[in-house]
Amino acid sequence: MHPVSRAWMQIAGWGLFILGAVGIVLPLLPTTIFWIGAVWCWSRSAPHLTKRILAHPRFGQPVYLFITYGEISRMGKWMAVLGMSLGFAIFQLIGSPGWQLSLAVLLLLTLVAIWLWQRPEPTLSRQG
Template sequence: MRIFWVSLGFLAFGLGLAGILLPLVPTTPFMLLAAACFAKSSPRLHDWLVSHPSFGPAIRNWRHHRAIAPRAKRLSVIAMAAAFAISVILGIGWQILAVQAAVLVVMGLWIWTRPDGPTQP
């Protein structure tokens, strides 16, 4: 099972890295998944990821407060709106657009209703 969790962790980490460059691929959820997988398989990789200066704060904020920073919320909603706009521009069928819109609205509301977490001094 350790190999499975490490492999899944690296896959999630890779997808998270792709999200840095690709605007419609989310980074933080994949980093959260990578941290969870590494916690089950490799304490060294888990500790590295959680203490990473770029990825660690969002992971710790979620782990300790179940919170999403306001900036991350805004970027998430913007990315969802952009994804929907691209679907409209591409002429995707209305049935698929309706399902996509419903899912994006539900996820956007879920993200927006999470706590902001502790304020920075």
């Protein structure tokens, strides 16, 4: 990989990692999806950082299962849909968007939820 590309991938990885870390303390901001993105960036630019995320006691296994097998646990699916629902409700209450924007966001979130629920779930042998 070209050094400039490697640098941009590392920067993007750090940005995604930081967003995920903030998500640990902010209930509506997800952690796992940002760390999946960080792993994707770092696997191409800084593999040692990928190993650190995968070793995380709480979020490492869900990231590993998604990256390796495309699997999401049932609890992960429920938490993602709950987070999207709460985020949409807050968006409606605080943002006061017009009906067109509300409909567009709702459609996007619905499509993401449908995609999410179609992902396979980990087999018993892979669940921690």
